[in-house]
Amino acid sequence: MIKSELIHKLAEENPHLYAKDIERVVNTVFGEIADALCHGDRVELRGFGAFSVKHREARTGRNPRTGEAVEIEEKWTPFFKAGKEMRERLNKEPLDLDTAGAARRSA
Structure with missing residues (x-):
């Protein structure tokens, strides 16, 4: 599964949310994970x-x-x-x- 497929699946399962908002949440989560790893955190x-x-x-x-x-x-x-x-x-x-x-x- 690639990121766009994840966003699409989440949008299908949550029709009350905008796909743009879901994409922002997914990007934020991945960004925070990457930032934590860059700082040496687990x-x-x-x-x-x-x-x-x-x-x-x-x-x-x-x-x-x-x-x-x-x-x-x-x-x-x-x-x-x-x-x-x-x-x-x-x-x-x-x-x-x-x-x-x-x-x-x-x-």
């Missing part, structure tokens, strides 16, 4: 999961085409850990990955 959404940042040390990597050694700078990367309820829900309901992948590829 964001936890109970039942869904937690977003945090992890530090990656500088290292020497390889160019996959040439095999040449390449220096990779240190960096901070976003990290998501699914919550207990999310993991239980994923493991309780069977995933039909063939259908989901086919739908994604045809779009």
Whole structure:
């Protein structure tokens, strides 16, 4: 699901709200999550999961085409850990990955 699909679904489920207002709320929520991560904070959404940042040390990597050694700078990367309820829900309901992948590829 992409952000526009999320906004559309929320608009369908809440016909009393304007789509513009829903889009503003979704953008605000995502913006606040991003801002918190940029400040090094952890964001936890109970039942869904937690977003945090992890530090990656500088290292020497390889160019996959040439095999040449390449220096990779240190960096901070976003990290998501699914919550207990999310993991239980994923493991309780069977995933039909063939259908989901086919739908994604045809779009």
